[in-house]
Amino acid sequence: QSVLTQPPSASGTSGQRVTISCSGSSSNIGSNTVNWFQLLPGTAPKLLIYNNNQRPSGVPDRFSGSKSGTSASLAISGLQSEDEADYYCAAWDARLNGWVFGGGTKLTVL
Amino acid sequence: QVQLQQSGPGLVKPSQTLSLTCAISGDSVSSNSAAWNWIRQSPSRGLEWLGRTYYRSKWYNNYAVSVKSRISINPDTSKNQFSLQLKSVTPEDTAVYYCARVGAGGALDIWGQGTKVTVSP
Numbered sequence A: 001q002s003v004l005t006q007p008p009s010a011s012g013t014s015g016q017r018v019t020i021s022c023s024g025s026s027s028n029i030g031s032n033t034v035n036w037f038q039l040l041p042g043t044a045p046k047l048l049i050y051n052n053n054q055r056p057s058g059v060p061d062r063f064s065g066s067k068s069g070t071s072a073s074l075a076i077s078g079l080q081s082e083d084e085a086d087y088y089c090a091a092w093d094a095r096l097n098g099w100v101f102g103g104g105t106k107l108t109v110l
Numbered sequence B: 001q002v003q004l005q006q007s008g009p010g011l012v013k014p015s016q017t018l019s020l021t022c023a024i025s026g027d028s029v030s031s032n033s034a035a036w037n038w039i040r041q042s043p044s045r046g047l048e049w050l051g052r053t054y055y056r057s058k059w060y061n062n063y064a065v066s067v068k069s070r071i072s073i074n075p076d077t078s079k080n081q082f083s084l085q086l087k088s089v090t091p092e093d094t095a096v097y098y099c100a101r102v103g104a105g106g107a108l109d110i111w112g113q114g115t116k117v118t119v120s121p
Helices: none
Strands: A009-012 A018-023 A034-039 A046-049 A063-068 A071-076 A085-093 A098-101 A105-109 B003-007 B018-025 B035-042 B046-055 B059-063 B071-076 B081-086 B095-102 B108-111 B115-119
Touching: A009 A018, A018 A085, A018 A105, A034 A063, A034 A071, A046 A063, A046 B108, A071 A085, A085 B046, A098 B046, B003 B095, B003 B108, B018 B035, B018 B095, B018 B115, B035 B071, B046 B071, B046 B081, B059 B071, B081 B095
Parallel strands: A009 A105
Antiparallel strands: A018 A071, A034 A046, A034 A085, A063 A071, A085 A098, A085 A105, B003 B018, B018 B081, B035 B046, B035 B095, B046 B059, B071 B081, B095 B108, B095 B115
């Protein structure tokens, strides 16, 4: 059972906009910033979003993040087949004194 | 450019100790603005943070409650690397293990390539 809650799956057609939610509590998302990662099979996690809505250099602006209270969202616009991957949210948890992750969302591009 | 290079065995017997090393290039394990983490991924548990080591005038460690009694993460300043030791492993510890940096921006921004570790007789 993951500390952060994500939907197990999401889908969209090419060109569409998809959002993935991440729900937490006051000790993690409510008091710390959120990271989002993309996992492709056989590769290390790639940081997509940090500080709730900042993109590292090289990440397309099709990816955006937001946070409100104890929830966060990742939005992917102009969906492409290469976006088919697993997406995870993460935040520091002040009560557990460690990083906590969502259970991951498998994105399918139809 | 910061890179993390992992090394260690891919097969460990039950009850033995899992040992992995993460060599750092482009940064220092003794950096006052970074933290060095171990994280694992398995189909049953997803991504799970195991612990970290970091230097702020002295060395600190934090460990996940789930592994606290079995884990040790240690820096090696002479080789600019850090290591993971997980004792008394069981098949439940089978996973892909990653080392990762938390940089000055506060994000898990640099990851190692991952090591698939199987616990089996």
